[in-house]
Amino acid sequence: MTPVTTANGARPGRRRRIGVMGGTFDPIHHGHLVAASEVQSSYDLDEVVFVPTGQPWQKSGREVSPAEHRYLMTVIATAANPRFWVSRVDIDRGGPTYTVDTLRDLRTAMPDAELYFITGADALAGIFGWRGHEQLFELAHFVGCTRPGYEMDDAALAAIPSDRVAMLEIPALAISSTDCRDRQRAGQPVWYLVPDGVVQYITKHGLYADLARTDPPTLTATSGDR
Ligand SMILES: Nc1ncnc2c1ncn2[C@@H]1O[C@H](COP(=O)(O)OP(=O)(O)OP(=O)(O)O)[C@@H](O)[C@H]1O
Numbered sequence: 001m002t003p004v005t006t007a008n009g010a011r012p013g014r015r016r017r018i019g020v021m022g023g024t025f026d027p028i029h030h031g032h033l034v035a036a037s038e039v040q041s042s043y044d045l046d047e048v049v050f051v052p053t054g055q056p057w058q059k060s061g062r063e064v065s066p067a068e069h070r071y072l073m074t075v076i077a078t079a080a081n082p083r084f085w086v087s088r089v090d091i092d093r094g095g096p097t098y099t100v101d102t103l104r105d106l107r108t109a110m111p112d113a114e115l116y117f118i119t120g121a122d123a124l125a126g127i128f129g130w131r132g133h134e135q136l137f138e139l140a141h142f143v144g145c146t147r148p149g150y151e152m153d154d155a156a157l158a159a160i161p162s163d164r165v166a167m168l169e170i171p172a173l174a175i176s177s178t179d180c181r182d183r184q185r186a187g188q189p190v191w192y193l194v195p196d197g198v199v200q201y202i203t204k205h206g207l208y209a210d211l212a213r214t215d216p217p218t219l220t221a222t223s224g225d226r
């Protein structure tokens with residue numbers, strides 16, 4: 001049965017549930033989108049807000065694309081889904097991005113909402129290294145999505161209040177932004193790993209192109225013969 005909603009989409013008698021998908025999204029790929037979609041459906045979330053990081057301090061040892069490119073790729077990737085939208089809170093705040101600030105800002109903007117922070121198992125495993133981690137579980141529920149190649153360590157999971165964290169098995173997509181960047185640099189396709197519009201955006205702006213090959217691979221003598 002279709003749940004009853006009001007004109008603005010709210011369910012009477014229930015707080016709005018908002019998913020928060022934080023990430024560097026350099027570039028956004030289908031692993032991110034499937035994780036957000038699975039959590040939206042499993043937890044009956046009203047919406048999911050994607051929050052591109054401003055300065056991801058744990059990635060400071062490597063080059064990260066300008067925030068405006070990462071923001072626009074996230075907008076392009078999420079535009080077709082009416083439940084998805086993108087927030088600039090982490091970009092506009094400036095300075096290193098801490099999730100405790102993200103969640104405080106979103107709570108201020110949406111005081112009526114219950115927040116569900118969505119992470120992959122790899123990010124969740126490192127949560128005790130995040131700034132102000134003691135406060136995180138008061139601000140939001142946490143949903144850790146399975147990710148191929150990463151196991152959530154039971155001890156770390158046990159340290160998180162069990163009523164504030166859940167693990168969710170999602171369809172396994174062995175895609176990472178690192179691999180997408182490496183493929184683009186090597187002249188290999190990123191089609192179908194990232195949304196089509198994101199492929200076009202990467203090409204248009206020459207992202208990850210420092211080593212990009214401009215010529216197609218040379219065919220061997222026999223490969224084109226008929
Ligand atoms: N394939 C995937 N399956 C499930 N979760 C994922 C997947 N890829 C990324 N995530 C999660 O999405 C969030 C944002 O990830 P991020 O933007 O750092 O992408 P990434 O692919 O891990 O990037 P990079 O390879 O540059 O480190 C993190 O919580 C991460 O764990």
Ligand SMILES: O=C(O)c1ccc[n+]([C@@H]2O[C@H](COP(=O)([O-])O)[C@@H](O)[C@H]2O)c1
Pocket residue numbers: 021022023024025051053056058059097098099100123129130131
């Ligand atoms: O709060 C922190 O100290 C912190 C440290 C590392 C990562 N995070 C958040 O975790 C999310 C995924 O981060 P990343 O680096 O994997 O893209 C993103 O929203 C980051 O802001 C947060």
